[in-house]
Amino acid sequence: xxxxxxEAKTNQTKKYSLIDTDIHxxxxxxDLFPYLEQPWRRYIEDCNWQQExxxxxxxxxxxxxxxxxxxxPDGKPAGTSLPFxxxxxxxxxxxxxxxxxxxxxxxxxxxxxxxxxxxALASAYNDWQINEWLDKDSRLYGSVHxxxxxVGNAVKEIERVGSHPKMIQVLLPIDDIAWGDPYYxxxxxxxxxxxxxxxxxxxxxPAPLGKWPRYFIEWHSLIATSHMAQITSMIFxxxxxxxxxxxxxxxxxxxxxxxxxxxxLDQQFKDLRHEVPWVTTMPSDxxxxxxAFTTQPLEEMSRKEWNLLVEQMxxxxxxxxxxxxxxxxxxxxxxxxxxxxxxxxxxxxxxxNARKFYPKLPARGDI
Amino acid sequence: MAAVICRExxxxxxxxxxxxxxxxxxxxxxxxxxxxRAFIDRCPHQGACMSKGKIDGAPMSTAPGExxxxxxGDIVRCPWHGREYNLRESGKPLAPVKGKxxxxxxxxxxxxxxxxxxxxx
Ligand code: FES
Numbered sequence: 460x461x462x463x464x465x466e467a468k469t470n471q472t473k474k475y476s477l478i479d480t481d482i483h484x485x486x487x488x489x490d491l492f493p494y495l496e497q498p499w500r501r502y503i504e505d506c507n508w509q510q511e512x513x514x515x516x517x518x519x520x521x522x523x524x525x526x527x528x529x530x531x532p533d534g535k536p537a538g539t540s541l542p543f544x545x546x547x548x549x550x551x552x553x554x555x556x557x558x559x560x561x562x563x564x565x566x567x568x569x570x571x572x573x574x575x576x577x578x579a580l581a582s583a584y585n586d587w588q589i590n591e592w593l594d595k596d597s598r599l600y601g602s603v604h605x606x607x608x609x610v611g612n613a614v615k616e617i618e619r620v621g622s623h624p625k626m627i628q629v630l631l632p633i634d635d636i637a638w639g640d641p642y643y644x645x646x647x648x649x650x651x652x653x654x655x656x657x658x659x660x661x662x663x664x665p666a667p668l669g670k671w672p673r674y675f676i677e678w679h680s681l682i683a684t685s686h687m688a689q690i691t692s693m694i695f696x697x698x699x700x701x702x703x704x705x706x707x708x709x710x711x712x713x714x715x716x717x718x719x720x721x722x723x724l725d726q727q728f729k730d731l732r733h734e735v736p737w738v739t740t741m742p743s744d745x746x747x748x749x750x751a752f753t754t755q756p757l758e759e760m761s762r763k764e765w766n767l768l769v770e771q772m773x774x775x776x777x778x779x780x781x782x783x784x785x786x787x788x789x790x791x792x793x794x795x796x797x798x799x800x801x802x803x804x805x806x807x808x809x810x811x812n813a814r815k816f817y818p819k820l821p822a823r824g825d826i
Numbered sequence: 827m828a829a830v831i832c833r834e835x836x837x838x839x840x841x842x843x844x845x846x847x848x849x850x851x852x853x854x855x856x857x858x859x860x861x862x863r864a865f866i867d868r869c870p871h872q873g874a875c876m877s878k879g880k881i882d883g884a885p886m887s888t889a890p891g892e893x894x895x896x897x898x899g900d901i902v903r904c905p906w907h908g909r910e911y912n913l914r915e916s917g918k919p920l921a922p923v924k925g926k927x928x929x930x931x932x933x934x935x936x937x938x939x940x941x942x943x944x945x946x947x
Contacts, residue, residue, distance in 0.1 A: 520908035521880045527905035528878035789906055794872035 474802075476810035476823055477792060478556040480753045481660070481710050481781035482548070482599075484592055485538030486563060486584060494583040494590075499576060508576075510565055513634075513663035516675035520787035529785035537785035541595055548784045549598055552792045555810060556820060558627065559592060559601045560710055565662040566632035567606040568613075577606030578616070585620045593625040597826050600819070602630035602658055607638075607646060614649045621653035627819045628708060629655050632662035633685045639696030647702045654818045659689055660710040679788075686712035687720050690750070694724065697737040699749045706816060707750045714752035714778050715760075718771035721746055747774050751816045753781035754808065755790040762799040775804060779813040828942040834934050837862065840899055842877040845941070847930070852941050853877040854932055857914050858899030864932035864941040865917055869904045870925035879905040881913070884920055902927070 488503050495503075502508040521527040522537075529537035529547065538544065549557055563584050567577035581604040593601045603626050605613040620626055629650045631638050638659070650657055661682055672678050686709050693699070693707060724742030732738065769775045780796070783789050796808070814820050831845035831854045839860065842853040844867050851867035853876060867877050883898035900914045910920040917927030931942045 521882075521903045521905055526874075527880065528875060787907060789872075791872040791874075 473553050475806050476555045476814075477553060477780070478558070478810040478813040478820070479548075479552075479554055479782050479784070479792075480558050480708065480779045480813050481560050481755060481783050482544075482557045483538050483561065483784065483786060484541075484544070484559050484588065485536055486587060487536070487539060490539075490591070491580070491583045491587055494586040495579060496583075499579040499583075502576065510563065510567075510570060510580075513565060513569070514678075515671055516678070519675055519679070522787070524787055526785050526787055526789050541592060544784070545596065548782065549596070552782075554598055555823075555826060556813075557596075557599050558813075558817075559588060559599055560658060560660050561588075561602060561604060561630060562632070562660070562662065563604065565634070566630070567604060568608065568636070569632045569634045569662045570606070570608070574606055574608045574612070578609060578612045581606045581613075581616055582619070585616065585626075589620065589623060589625070593623070600625050600627045600817075602626070602628050603655065604630055605646065607631060607636070607643060610643060610645050614645050617646065617649040617653065617655070621649065621655050624819065626653075627655065627817045628658040630658045630660060633659050633689050634662045637692035638689060639692035639694070639698055641696065644698070644701065647698055647705050651702045651704050654704075656706045656708055656817055658708045658710050659686070661685055661712065683712045683716040687716060690720060690746070691724065694742050694745055695735045695738060697735065699745050700737060700739055705749070708753065708779070708816065709750060710753045710781070711755060711783060712752065713754060713757055714772075715758055715768055717746065717752060717777070718768055721772065743773075747772070747777060751777045751779050751812060753779050754795065755781045755783040756788045757790055757795045760797055762797045765797045765800065775807060776812050776815070778808045779816065780809045828940045830938045831864070831932075831941055832939050834862075834937050834939055837939060840881040842867075842879075842881065842902070843939075844875070844877040847941050847943050850943060851875070852930060854939050854941060855881060855902070855913065858897075862932045862934065862939055863913050864930040865902070865911075865913075866928040866930070869906065869909065870927060871904065871907060871909055874904050874906040876902060876904060876911075876927065879903045879908075884910055 492500055517523045525537035531540040531543045567581040570577040584604045588601050592599050603617055603620055605616050607613045721743035728742050827848045829847040832843045837843055839856045842855045844853045852864055853867040854864045856862055867875055869876055880903045882901050882903055883895050884901045885893050886896045887893055901910050902913055903910050911917045911927040916929045931944055933940050
């Protein structure tokens with residue numbers, strides 16, 4: 460008999476507790492209507508309003524930016540059905556926890572203008588996420604969506620839903636705002652109050668030239684540069700000194716750029732500390748102690764190459780496995796990680812690092 | 827070991843019909859010329875089920891900025907990361923990497939398509 464996912468057969472992850480740190484549920488505007496107040500709903504219903512798309516590419520794989528086998532059985536776009544996600548991802552791979560990272564595509568925080576609409580959309584999205592996903596599957600945990608452009612409203616939204624027991628982070632898009640800017644610090648303060656971490660996921664960043672490159676392959680190859688820009692901004696704007704409980708999860712940039720960034724930031728800090736005297740910790744220590752990185756899209760590599768990267772970072776406790784389901788560059792839990800890593804390493808990257816990172820995740824076996 | 831996968835008349839061009847032989851997942855398909863071929867239904871990259879992908883052609887080029895569309899009906903594309911394998915060249919990948927899509931031998935007997943677990947040519 461044909462199994463749903465042939466890849467599930469090797470069963471590498473079945474031994475470990477799997478916490479998947481990047482899963483994309485998807486909303487259709489009509490699903491948001493029950494949660495969206497007027498006048499906002501009418502702009503979509505009557506005027507066909509849509510968020511502006513930034514990315515001029517839809518061509519990466521057979522079904523665009525989604526796995527071609529992730530369209531729902533009734534023909535709806537990938538990521539729109541909880542039962543299908545349960546069957547194809549959570550049950551098939553024996554997930555203990557799946558962390559939902561959205562998004563409204565692009566994020567409300569990426570909208571250029573009409574921030575009131577962005578705020579309304581973020582609230583509706585959070586209510587939809589809680590009611591339709593988090594409350595319906597004990598394995599799923601969520602991200603608070605905000606419209607960060609108006610910080611006061613963003614803080615109100617964090618106050619409104621941030622204490623939900625299954626909301627574990629505030630999600631910020633990696634786009635054209637550098638989030639370390641003091642204007643956005645009230646967001647971090649509110650997150651810290653609710654034991655929420657910050658998750659940053661690239662939306663459609665115009666990396667690296669301030670405009671789109673000619674080909675998708677150029678943009679996708681350099682996504683990590685936009686992650687580096689955010690880490691640099693957060694560190695040198697003193698966010699981690701100012702908010703001692705706050706941590707930052709960098710989502711969907713992989714981790715192989717981290718050794719370079721640690722060395723570079725440390726070197727710069729030794730010389731240029733005087734410009735940012737509020738920073739008191741070596742950047743590489745901040746990265747080790749206050750950040751983590753989701754694995755996907757993981758470059759194919761040998762165990763030896765993996766170990767060299769870990770040796771340069773000085774730790775593997777900042778690496779958290781992710782699939783990025785249902786997108787085209789999905790990483791299979793059984794296949795993406797190099798073969799032959801030791802059991803204790805796999806246990807950390809598949810689950811325990813993420814559990815340690817997010818204070819609101821349950822203890823092992825408590826779901 | 828061989829097993830029936832489908833009736834010959836069911837198998838259209840640009841279509842993949844999955845099945846299994848001795849618990850090995852396989853699919854059968856036709857090349858652009860109508861010849862029947864059989865391959866493992868598991869991508870050599872990360873194991874996606876190839877029959878959920880697409881049989882297609884491939885953009886090719888002889889100079890930057892120039893596109894042509896070739897091999898129509900002879901390229902199978904993985905449903906996940908989209909890697910391309912040539913059905914008429916024993917599952918050879920189009921990118922210059924190792925890892926063919928493993929081919930098995932397929933034959934028709936009494937109007938049924940069989941796949942046999944010895945390697946195809
Ligand atoms: S699993 Fe087929 S291209 Fe990656």
